[in-house]
Amino acid sequence: MKRSILILVVVLGFSISVMGWSWFPQQKASQPETMPLVPMMQQLLEDIQEVDRGIYTENFAMIEEGAGNISDHPTMTPEDKKLVKQTLGKEIQQFVKFDMVVHHHADSMRMAAVEENMQKVLKHYRITQQGCVDCHSNYREPISTARVEQ
Numbered sequence: 001m002k003r004s005i006l007i008l009v010v011v012l013g014f015s016i017s018v019m020g021w022s023w024f025p026q027q028k029a030s031q032p033e034t035m036p037l038v039p040m041m042q043q044l045l046e047d048i049q050e051v052d053r054g055i056y057t058e059n060f061a062m063i064e065e066g067a068g069n070i071s072d073h074p075t076m077t078p079e080d081k082k083l084v085k086q087t088l089g090k091e092i093q094q095f096v097k098f099d100m101v102v103h104h105h106a107d108s109m110r111m112a113a114v115e116e117n118m119q120k121v122l123k124h125y126r127i128t129q130q131g132c133v134d135c136h137s138n139y140r141e142p143i144s145t146a147r148v149e150q
């Protein structure tokens with residue numbers, strides 16, 4: 001009698017842990033909701049490098065993960081938002097537009113990776129990359145300078 005209870009407990013415990021695995025098979029540490037701008041940018045660089053590696057090794061899962069992390073990237077901390085607003089004034093509208101381009105096309109790139117469509121991945125990759133660089137050409141220098149002078 002006691003033995004059968006023991007077996008029951010072991011079997012139950014085992015199946016619960018197996019269920020846990022299959023219900024949350026790829027649960028990753030999610031990104032924080034806000035992040036200071038510079039570390040966030042360094043993270044974006046790592047994410048786009050992961051996408052690059054995925055493109056050249058034809059590893060669509062890698063592209064999907066990197067692109068997904070770019071499109072879901074954390075927002076700036078309130079302090080950084082304030083700094084950007086003060087530095088750019090009305091120009092912040094254009095800043096936000098570049099950010100939207102990156103969010104939107106990184107997500108399209110992620111979906112193209114799910115479809116394993118490399119041409120579509122590249123199409124959205126180029127637009128994403130253009131978005132990163134457009135924002136930098138216009139705003140990186142003034143924001144970086146304002147941060148140093150803070």
Ligand code: HEC
Nearest residue numbers: 041044045048095098099102131132135139140143144147
């Ligand atoms: C909406 C504007 C914007 C977009 C879009 C943007 N960045 Fe940036 N990025 C900045 C600004 C502003 C800085 C400078 C921050 C500072 O020095 O205070 C920066 C700096 C950087 C840096 C240098 C960080 C350091 O160590 O000083 C890297 C790397 C970077 N961005 C990568 C990326 C990548 C990759 C993307 C696209 C996936 C991207 N950024 C998209 C605004 C943007």
